[in-house]
Amino acid sequence: MTLYDWPRAAAFGRVIPKRKIYEHAGANSALKDLFVREVDQITWSYKLAPETINLEATKCVTEIQVFRIASRTTMLDRNVLRAIDRAIPFPLIFEVTHEGRIKMVAAYKRPSDADSARWVVGDYFEGEWTPEDTPRTPLPVALNLGALYEKLLNPLVEGETARLFSGMGEAPQTPFLAAEPEKPVSLEERIAHAEAIKRQAREVERIKARLKREKQFNKRVAINAELRTAEKTLASFQASGAMQMGQKHGD
DSSP states (O other), X not given: OOOBOXXXXXXXXXXXXXXXXXXXXXXXXXXXXXXXXXXXXXEEEEEEOHHXXXXXXXXXXXXXXXXXXXXXXXXXXXXXXXXXXXXXXXXXXXXXXXXXXEEEXXXXXEEXXXXXTSEEEEEEEEOOOEETTOOOBOXXXXXXXXXXXXHHHHHHHHHHHHHHHHHTTOOOOHHXXXXXXXXXXXXXXXXXXXXXXXXXXXXXXXXXXXXXXXXXXXXXXXXHHHHHHXXXXXXXXXXXXXXXXXXXXXX
């Protein structure tokens, strides 16, 4: 997993009290308990903006914020991240740390088409755990903040999708990777496809769990048929996802 050497000029370094997140996210008691159990500290680490990294803002991406979360658990609940995303009106990149390891996590975040003051937050994608002292690399070259945001998200989306297929023993096939694209694939299209893959993979696992529990032969036959259909759908996502992974997209 790539860790980025965030520019010094963009350093913010402000610890955010949990109560501030509660206030802005409208947290209930269950969410507050979750923060207490799973989060040690939240730091607003970097502010990537025109005045800090000399890249122009775009309509949807005026700034990118980097938040560092010291987690008390290896599996940080997504509701914690979603609460922070709701509280901060900018796209966020999370660096989650736990016991000397770190990983990047982010969801694609954009202004709502119906109300530009509201934000739409998609599924979360994450990198793999790596030692905190792993050497960092410079930010990818980009023409503006929108393009930079895309280049920060793409490895997370593609990496998690590849791991999903690898875990199922279904690696993307070479012919699809070699296919020539008819047109570039946008970030939104890539993420929508990746989210569809994740939903379908969860559906396959739910059906497998039902099949494992079911004892009646006739019902097992019906569930098996349902499972084959779901797996076929997932395989079609695999094929089209592999094609997208082979496509280049513009800044």
